[in-house]
Amino acid sequence: MDGEPLVRWPWIGSHLAYLSSLTADHAVIALVPVAVALALAVPLGLACTRFPRLYQPLAAVFNVVYALPSLAVFVVLIPYTGLAEMATVMIPLTFYAVAVLLPTTVDGLRTVPDPVRQAATAMGYGPWHRLAAVELPAALPFLVAGLRVAAVSSISLAAVGALIGRGGLGYLFIDGFQRTFPTPIVAGIVLVVLLALAVDLLLVLAGRLLAPWATRGGAR
Amino acid sequence: MNWLAWINDFLADPAHHAGPDSIAVRVSEHLAFTAQALFWAALPAVPLGLLIGYTGRGVVAVTALTGIARALPTLGLVTLAVLLVGVGELSVLVPLVALAAPPLLVAAAEGVRSTDPEVRDAARGIGLSHPQTLLRVCLPTALPTLLAGLRTATVQVIATATIAAYAGLGGLGRYVVDGLATRNFATTLGGALLVVLLAVAAQLLFAVLIRAAEPPGTGAARTPTGRTDRSTRTHHEELI
Numbered sequence: 001m002d003g004e005p006l007v008r009w010p011w012i013g014s015h016l017a018y019l020s021s022l023t024a025d026h027a028v029i030a031l032v033p034v035a036v037a038l039a040l041a042v043p044l045g046l047a048c049t050r051f052p053r054l055y056q057p058l059a060a061v062f063n064v065v066y067a068l069p070s071l072a073v074f075v076v077l078i079p080y081t082g083l084a085e086m087a088t089v090m091i092p093l094t095f096y097a098v099a100v101l102l103p104t105t106v107d108g109l110r111t112v113p114d115p116v117r118q119a120a121t122a123m124g125y126g127p128w129h130r131l132a133a134v135e136l137p138a139a140l141p142f143l144v145a146g147l148r149v150a151a152v153s154s155i156s157l158a159a160v161g162a163l164i165g166r167g168g169l170g171y172l173f174i175d176g177f178q179r180t181f182p183t184p185i186v187a188g189i190v191l192v193v194l195l196a197l198a199v200d201l202l203l204v205l206a207g208r209l210l211a212p213w214a215t216r217g218g219a220r
Numbered sequence: 221m222n223w224l225a226w227i228n229d230f231l232a233d234p235a236h237h238a239g240p241d242s243i244a245v246r247v248s249e250h251l252a253f254t255a256q257a258l259f260w261a262a263l264p265a266v267p268l269g270l271l272i273g274y275t276g277r278g279v280v281a282v283t284a285l286t287g288i289a290r291a292l293p294t295l296g297l298v299t300l301a302v303l304l305v306g307v308g309e310l311s312v313l314v315p316l317v318a319l320a321a322p323p324l325l326v327a328a329a330e331g332v333r334s335t336d337p338e339v340r341d342a343a344r345g346i347g348l349s350h351p352q353t354l355l356r357v358c359l360p361t362a363l364p365t366l367l368a369g370l371r372t373a374t375v376q377v378i379a380t381a382t383i384a385a386y387a388g389l390g391g392l393g394r395y396v397v398d399g400l401a402t403r404n405f406a407t408t409l410g411g412a413l414l415v416v417l418l419a420v421a422a423q424l425l426f427a428v429l430i431r432a433a434e435p436p437g438t439g440a441a442r443t444p445t446g447r448t449d450r451s452t453r454t455h456h457e458e459l460i
Contacts, residue, residue: 064420067375067419067422067423068416069382069416071383071393072382072413072416075396075399079405149290152291153290156290159295159296160293160383163295163386163400169293170293170295172296173300174299176299177299177302180303182300185296185300188293189292189293189296189300192293192296193291196291197287200291
């Protein structure tokens with residue numbers, strides 16, 4: 001390490017294509033699970049509001065899931081999904097994202113006051129119409145808040161996948177560490193944070209566009 | 221692909237019963253890292269969070285900073301720290317503190333902010349000073365939220381301390397990393413399961429603590445049916 005600068009700019013300059021392909025990989029590994037989790041959490045959340053008894057046990061299960069260490073889960077999955085396979089990293093990330101999104105979805109759906117629900121029914125809205133026009137829009141700011149947390153932590157966690165051979169930008173940490181060469185590590189940290197901030201910003205903007213009435217979604 | 225056989229192998233290995241690679245030693249190393257990281261994170265984060273929550277100042281800055289902190293990849297911080305300061309406790313503690321501090325800061329601030337303003341006014345009205353109001357009125361109200369933040373931090377640190385082994389340190393991550401390196405799956409799985417058990421035990425411990433910390437008549441809102449409504453609280457916790 002003596003005399004080795006924290007960042008060697010020429011290395012970054014000559015590896016731009018490499019860095020951007022790792023970033024793209026990282027975005028896929030981290031964000032596809034969040035999208036899948038959204039597709040799972042919304043119907044699950046709906047089921048929980050229709051059948052309230054379902055929520056406590058489901059919430060308890062996902063609370064435990066959230067406590068599972070990512071590296072440990074990746075490793076436990078290896079015999080089923082294989083070392084260095086995308087699925088080995090993406091399956092656990094999906095579960096973590098559901099653990100964040102399920103409570104926020106349920107909270108969002110529960111914010112619709114009963115009189116509002118009844119008014120919609122009185123105006124002739126069927127259950128599906130009411131869901132699309134009243135309940136989901138009400139849940140939207142909550143969903144966006146949950147998505148922001150889920151996406152940012154997923155991007156940060158995905159890097160750990162590099163320890164089992166898949167992790168996009170996480171590979172830079174292993175590479176730099178093994179070669180005692182800090183430049184890739186610094187580049188990796190900066191790119192992970194930038195990717196997370198960019199996705200976070202996109203989600204905030206999407207939230208403002210889809211739910212311009214919400215004052216809540218942007219605050220966190 | 222027989223899990224039970226692997227776990228059996230792991231438990232039967234005499235090296236895991238006594239000596240430096242024994243389960244007892246690895247668990248205590250893991251817990252020692254966790255406790256130190258939480259201590260050094262809480263030392264600045266909790267008082268600062270209480271102050272921010274009480275004064276309402278700096279909330280925007282804190283929100284932005286915690287967003288960035290949440291995105292920081294711990295594996296990157298550990299590897300960088302080892303290259304910069306060498307293998308040692310410090311190079312693992314710094315990233316773990318960076319991981320634990322933001323949820324503690326946010327929880328302390330959110331907890332104090334959730335104190336009913338009328339209660340705060342009443343406390344001031346009966347002659348309590350600002351520090352007294354903060355410590356005697358707001359802090360007890362904030363305690364369940366603060367503990368929820370501490371739970372998030374603890375679980376994350378227990379889970380992430382596994383990575384420390386990659387940088388040549390002890391703890392349960394040793395089993396995971398050494399097992400991966402030698403393709404000894406029994407060792408890896410054993411280490412992973414022990415970390416999971418520790419994390420779940422911490423969750424349960426905090427569930428009990430949080431329940432005990434609910435101040436009578438303030439903490440959990442009661443629904444008209446008389447059932448305790450915890451939905452808003454869980455939502456809060458997830459976002460911490």
